[in-house]
Amino acid sequence: xCITVLLIxxxxxxxxxxxxxxCGSDVSIxxxxxxxxxxxxxAALNEIERIDSSLISDTKSTSAVYALNKNGVYVDGNGExxxxxxxxxxxxxxxxxxxxxxxAFTKAWNIDAGGRVPSDGEIAEAVRSADMNNLNxxxxxxxxxxxxxxxxxxxxxxxxxxAAVKSLKxxxxxxxxxxxxxxxxxxxxxxxxxxxTVGVRDPFGNSNEYFATVSVKDAFLSTSGDYEKYFESDGKxxxxxxxxxxGMPVESDITSVTVICGGNNGGGTLSDALSTAIFILGEDExxxxxxxxxxxxxxxxxxxxxxxxxxxxxxxxxxxxxxxxAVK
Amino acid sequence: xxxxxxxxxLIIILIILAVSLLLFAVRPKNSGTTATVYVDGExxxxxxxxxKSRTELTVSGVTVVCExxxxxxxxxxxxxxxxxxxxxxxxxGQCAACVPNKVSVAINGxxxxxxxxxxx
Numbered sequence: 001x002c003i004t005v006l007l008i009x010x011x012x013x014x015x016x017x018x019x020x021x022x023c024g025s026d027v028s029i030x031x032x033x034x035x036x037x038x039x040x041x042x043a044a045l046n047e048i049e050r051i052d053s054s055l056i057s058d059t060k061s062t063s064a065v066y067a068l069n070k071n072g073v074y075v076d077g078n079g080e081x082x083x084x085x086x087x088x089x090x091x092x093x094x095x096x097x098x099x100x101x102x103x104a105f106t107k108a109w110n111i112d113a114g115g116r117v118p119s120d121g122e123i124a125e126a127v128r129s130a131d132m133n134n135l136n137x138x139x140x141x142x143x144x145x146x147x148x149x150x151x152x153x154x155x156x157x158x159x160x161x162x163a164a165v166k167s168l169k170x171x172x173x174x175x176x177x178x179x180x181x182x183x184x185x186x187x188x189x190x191x192x193x194x195x196x197t198v199g200v201r202d203p204f205g206n207s208n209e210y211f212a213t214v215s216v217k218d219a220f221l222s223t224s225g226d227y228e229k230y231f232e233s234d235g236k237x238x239x240x241x242x243x244x245x246x247g248m249p250v251e252s253d254i255t256s257v258t259v260i261c262g263g264n265n266g267g268g269t270l271s272d273a274l275s276t277a278i279f280i281l282g283e284d285e286x287x288x289x290x291x292x293x294x295x296x297x298x299x300x301x302x303x304x305x306x307x308x309x310x311x312x313x314x315x316x317x318x319x320x321x322x323x324x325x326a327v328k
Numbered sequence: 329x330x331x332x333x334x335x336x337x338l339i340i341i342l343i344i345l346a347v348s349l350l351l352f353a354v355r356p357k358n359s360g361t362t363a364t365v366y367v368d369g370e371x372x373x374x375x376x377x378x379x380k381s382r383t384e385l386t387v388s389g390v391t392v393v394c395e396x397x398x399x400x401x402x403x404x405x406x407x408x409x410x411x412x413x414x415x416x417x418x419x420x421g422q423c424a425a426c427v428p429n430k431v432s433v434a435i436n437g438x439x440x441x442x443x444x445x446x447x448x
Contacts, residue, residue: 019425019432020369026425026432027369030444045369114407177444184445201448206415208422213443221447228410258447 015191020045022052023156024059025181029164032190033174040171044164044178051160055081056152058103069103069149074142082137088155091270092132094289095277099244103149104129108247111240115231127247157183158222158272165220165268183222183272187263194218202320203227203255203300211320212298214312218263224275225256225300243280250280258298259290260312271295283307287328359437360420363399365392368430375399377435390431399433401426 016037020027022045029044031037057063064081068074076082088100105111108118108126118126125147134148144150152159157180164178165185175188177196186196194217199210203225214221226239230249238249259275261267274295278286283299287309290297296312306325308316313327365372367388375383375394383394389405398418401411406428414424420437421444438444 015438017434018369019366019423019434021425021427021430024427026423026427028423028434028445179445182446182448184447186444190444196445197443199443199446199448201446203448206413207410207424207448208414208417208446210443210446210448223448225448256448 016041018042018045020049022048023057023160023180025157026179027164028177028179029168030177031168031173032176032188034172037173040168040173041176043171044167044176047167048160048164048180051163052156055084056156056159058149058151058153065150065152068142068144072144076140076142079140082140082142084152084159085135085137085142085150087266087269088152088273089132091155091273091277094292095273095281096132097243097245097280098154098273098277099130099132100150100152100155101130101132101134101144101148102153102242102244103151104147105242105244105247106151106153106240107147107149109238109242109249111231115233115238117233117238123247127244130244130247154276155269155273157181158220158268158270160268161185161220161272162266162268165263182225183220183268185220185263185268186216187218200258200298200300201225201256204304211300211323212306212316212318212325214260214298214317215315216260216312220261220263220268220271221258222268222271222275223256223258224279226250226252226279227255241276241279252279252282253301253303254279254282254299255302256300257286258300260296260298261293360435360439361437363394363417363433363435366432366434369432372431374436388431389429390426392431392433399435400424401431401433404429404431 016031018029018041029041031041053060053062055064058065104126108122110116129147134145136143161178161180161183168176175190178185195215197213197215200212202209202211229240230237241250257275257279259271261271296309299307304323306323307328310327361377362374364374377397385392391403393402398416400416401424404411404426406426411424411426417435419439419442420435421442423434425432
């Protein structure tokens with residue numbers, strides 16, 4: 001019996017990893033223990049790919065969003081897209097600086113082809129197109145006015161990360177980690193405990209460098225920053241995060257915002273949306289918004305000062321002493 | 329008087345030893361000594377990081393170079409070069425990915441002192 005226990009314990013230490021690509025990002029899914037981990041990780045990846053390619057992608061011709069943007073109208077047979085729009089819209093009520101119609105900004109600033117600075121008239125037109133009143137839902141029919149284009153850029157990675165975590169939880173694995181680009185979901189137990197150490201990327205280093213770590217359990221973490229996706233014109237740097245009120249790329253003393261939300265339903269989508277919203281709002285208004293949702297935040301400024309909310313501070317470890325930390 | 333060690337005891341001890349040896353033999357390879365190249369999530373090639381000589385392979389527009397215990401994406405046909413900028417991977421669990429070309433490279437295993445994931 002002792003040997004059987006040993007063997008079970010041994011097999012339960014197994015870790016399976018699955019890599020893939022979705023939502024314009026790299027995806028990794030790690031599963032701990034309980035056999036068939038590889039198959040369960042693959043099933044979770046399939047769920048991410050399904051949501052991306054059939055529902056929310058604005059670049060894949062198979063998706064509902066693509067069809068809506070192309071035709072200006074979409075009949076949502078199973079209601080999945082409408083229910084997702086409604087989930088995002090509830091968050092938008094608290095942060096009108098982000099919009100689901102940001103496609104107008106991406107187009108005006110020509111982000112997909114390297115970026116360019118548009119004229120004031122083009123920016124004003126983009127702001128009008130990005131107004132949420134251009135998105136109408138009647139029954140199961142969605143319509144877009146004028147040049148409005150639906151995009152889940154500020155939400156999608158969090159949403160698919162959450163869907164993969166849900167799929168793994170339903171398949172009864174002992175624990176897991178899902179990463180979709182910079183969004184991370186953790187739940188259950190790893191090979192040692194239910195605490196997962198997650199690095200917070202050094203905005204001034206490469207993608208494997210982190211300036212601090214946080215230890216979390218059953219949580220979603222998302223980061224928005226201006227350090228990777230940007231373009232330069234006449235020596236000026238323009239990031240890819242737009243304030244929907246002005247149509248301009250955000251200019252701020254902040255370089256990255258990490259938001260940590262609980263692992264309950266909606267936590268993934270919320271962490272993704274809040275990181276973008278707080279990046280646009282700035283520290284004071286941003287932290288006010290985070291408190292409303294009970295989210296924890298790590299804000300990194302361009303001068304390497306870091307603000308950490310008090311709820312996460314005792315789980316926060318600075319590993320690069322060039323940064324200075326304040327608690328709020 | 330009872331014998332202190334019976335034949336049955338010996339057999340049990342031998343079985344435990346045999347199982348221990350078996351477990352030792354099938355234990356996972358040392359963390360951090362191999363890197364795997366994935367194309368669209370499927371394993372394409374596993375590289376031995378302990379090899380002295382330089383290994384270079386090109387797949388789907390991405391050139392992966394393995395040298396001196398580390399691995400990196402040295403060149404890519406992609407536009408943004410985030411994969412190249414990920415730099416050299418040397419610790420178990422580190423990963424570099426080229427999203428446009430759907431190629432990823434990861435060092436297998438997990439470094440004891442490294443985080444499980446990085447947000448950013």
